[in-house]
Amino acid sequence: MRSINKTAVLGGGAWGTALALTAARAGRQVTLWARDPNVVSEIRSRQHNPRYLPGITFDEKIEATSDLRDVGSADALLLVTPAQTTRETLRALAEIGSFAVPIVLCAKGIEQSSGKLLSQVLSEELPDAIPAVLSGPSFADDVAKGLPTAVTVACENSDAAEMLAIAMAAPSFRPYASTDVTGAQIGGALKNVLAIACGAVVGRKLGASAQAALTARGFAELTRLGSALGAQNETLTGLSGLGDLVLTCSSTQSRNFRFGIELGEGRKAADLIAEGGKLAEGAHTAKVAVELGRRHDVELPICEVVAAIISGSLSIDKALTTLMSRPLKHEAESGRN
Numbered sequence: 001m002r003s004i005n006k007t008a009v010l011g012g013g014a015w016g017t018a019l020a021l022t023a024a025r026a027g028r029q030v031t032l033w034a035r036d037p038n039v040v041s042e043i044r045s046r047q048h049n050p051r052y053l054p055g056i057t058f059d060e061k062i063e064a065t066s067d068l069r070d071v072g073s074a075d076a077l078l079l080v081t082p083a084q085t086t087r088e089t090l091r092a093l094a095e096i097g098s099f100a101v102p103i104v105l106c107a108k109g110i111e112q113s114s115g116k117l118l119s120q121v122l123s124e125e126l127p128d129a130i131p132a133v134l135s136g137p138s139f140a141d142d143v144a145k146g147l148p149t150a151v152t153v154a155c156e157n158s159d160a161a162e163m164l165a166i167a168m169a170a171p172s173f174r175p176y177a178s179t180d181v182t183g184a185q186i187g188g189a190l191k192n193v194l195a196i197a198c199g200a201v202v203g204r205k206l207g208a209s210a211q212a213a214l215t216a217r218g219f220a221e222l223t224r225l226g227s228a229l230g231a232q233n234e235t236l237t238g239l240s241g242l243g244d245l246v247l248t249c250s251s252t253q254s255r256n257f258r259f260g261i262e263l264g265e266g267r268k269a270a271d272l273i274a275e276g277g278k279l280a281e282g283a284h285t286a287k288v289a290v291e292l293g294r295r296h297d298v299e300l301p302i303c304e305v306v307a308a309i310i311s312g313s314l315s316i317d318k319a320l321t322t323l324m325s326r327p328l329k330h331e332a333e334s335g336r337n
């Protein structure tokens with residue numbers, strides 16, 4: 001694999017911009033591709049992205065473009081468009097070349113139409129690419145401001161994982177290399193769904209004890225599904241698993257958590273989605289996560305009630321009764337449904 005200097009970021013939203021800044025701080029040459037020409041012109045002319053990172057201006061040099069052909073010579077690409085647009089973005093890339101370089105999946109979700117992890121989607125659309133994942137506790141706003149955090153960078157090829165970690169490492173951004181591509185995706189996908197549940201508990205004023213209990217039982221679900229799919233325990237208890245779950249299930253900075261709060265306060269999911277506000281990936285992942293669980297004989301009761309609340313078939317009060325009246329069991333049985 002060639003060394004990583006030229007880095008392309010696809011996606012001009014909050015996370016794409018924050019990761020482009022991080023790569024520049026790490027000393028990389030960065031091209032940011034954004035679909036929206038306004039984002040490109042704001043970055044080019046004023047070094048900021050006010051729609052997605054309001055109040056943040058940057059000194060780092062980032063080349064912004066809306067022409068996808070400009071990313072063709074990158075040594076590595078970071079894919080940072082919403083999870084459900086991954087296939088579409090990859091297909092657009094495939095029209096330009098075969099990209100036999102690392103493609104780092106930074107979105108957190110599972111493809112709704114197929115139930116596939118984004119790494120599977122990548123392998124189908126760009127079979128020559130080297131699939132990698134970047135995930136962990138990281139609010140775009142914090143990262144863009146240079147506040148410190150640590151993340152997981154996973155690639156089956158251990159050398160490539162290390163090279164990617166080095167390529168993205170900056171004074172306030174510490175990537176840990178991993179070879180567990182599946183495990184690194186499960187935490188990010190499920191924590192968004194579980195954060196909606198925790199937000200609903202807060203919005204309904206059910207108390208901090210309920211929020212903590214739900215987070216811990218949510219972690220049991222994340223672990224069960226991850227283990228069934230072959231994830232390593234260290235990944236699930238690490239930055240992209242437990243680390244991101246704790247962050248997202250406890251902070252009003254999280255869009256998924258805030259989506260849950262609104263549900264808890266009585267808003268309808270369909271209305272929130274129709275309003276097209278901030279991206280809450282968990283609303284798009286809940287149902288497909290439950291289906292993925294079923295295919296692997298894994299029960300995901302919290303994800304299940306979140307999916308039912310989002311579809312409008314279950315109220316929050318009924319969801320609580322459903323969860324609290326499940327058969328009593330030993331905590332040690334958590335790994336087995």
Ligand SMILES: NC(=O)c1ccc[n+]([C@@H]2O[C@H](COP(=O)([O-])OP(=O)(O)OC[C@H]3O[C@@H](n4cnc5c(N)ncnc54)[C@H](O)[C@@H]3O)[C@@H](O)[C@H]2O)c1
Pocket residue numbers: 011012013014015016034035036052080081082083085088089106107108109138139140141278279281
């Ligand atoms: N914001 C964060 O703190 C954060 C942190 C880690 C991971 N993520 C993940 O990163 C992904 C992107 O999130 P974000 O925060 O950047 O979202 P965002 O809403 O801020 O930005 C999404 C961007 O994608 C673009 N986009 C939407 N559909 C597109 C399409 N079909 N083709 C090309 N571009 C398209 C939008 O124009 C926008 O620029 C999500 O999966 C999210 O879970 C976000």
Ligand SMILES: O=P(O)(O)OC[C@H](O)CO
Pocket residue numbers: 108136137138139140192195244247248253254255256257279280281
């Ligand atoms: O704002 P959220 O809920 O999409 O969370 C952002 C990041 O995934 C946190 O690590």
